[in-house]
Amino acid sequence: MPEGAGRNYVRFDRGSGQRIAAAVLQVERGNRDQPPVTFNPALGGAPSPKQIRMAKFTGAWGTGTSHVVTFQTTTSTPNTVMAYNEFVDLPAASGTAQTDVAIGKDGTAWYLISWPDTGGPIKKGTYTPPWDKGTTKTVNVGSTSYTATNYSNSIGYTGSARDCFITQVGSEWALINTDTTQILRGEFTAPWVKYTSISVDAVDGQTYSAYNPYGTAYYNSYGGENRRQCAIAYVKYASGYRWEAIALECTA
Secondary structure (H helix, E strand, O other): OOOOOHHHOOOOOHHHHHHHHHHHHHHHHOOOOOOOOOOOOOOOOOOOOEEEEEEEEOOOEOOOEEEEEEEOOOOOOOOEEEEEEOOOOEOOOOOOOOEEEEEEEEOOEEEEEEOOOOOOOEEEEEEOOOEOOOOEEEEEEOOEEEEEEOOOOOEOOOOOOEEEEEEEEOOEEEEEEEOOOOEEEEEEEOOEOOOOEEEEEEOOOOEEEEEOOOOOEOOOOOOOOOEEEEEEEEEEEOOEEEEEEEEEOOEO
């Protein structure tokens, strides 16, 4: 044993030294371009490959469904995979635009892992009335358009765009509130005979055809002004909605 070697000194016989030398020479003479030595996990099995890729998709993508997505940085084919959405309902982008997302691969399956902020389940936008109950309208939220359904009351206003709020229920958008009321003050030209309809110029700048279910509104037979005040409301009937007078100036 050499001086100072201590307890860690290892002694080789001639045969052991020759085997070690042969192994070293084989490595030195081998192909240096070969991949390095790898080791599997201690419990066995191959390592599970995991990847994250930026992608995009077209149309709507509902929770609990799979959708075809296209890799953003890959132009050669195949550059699409089927990915599973476990988290959120994603509406279709406006027009032909595509939605950017991030997907992750676990084993052989791809999953949605990140998506754009949709601004929450409630959005403020504008629509053009009228809007009947049970029908759909286009609601513009900035540069994005949504198709929403009115499950509340019919809105009889006409004219310029009105503000509204819509919310997403599953993959569908629904109207929840508007800036319109169902009662308007206006003026009409007397007389307005009971059980007839007449044009009413409302304070919102629009003209409505309204029905008079009450008494006849007369004008001043002594040459006075025949423009009279009234209030009209959008009233529901079994056959639908119509504007009706609910208050009239000068009735008999």
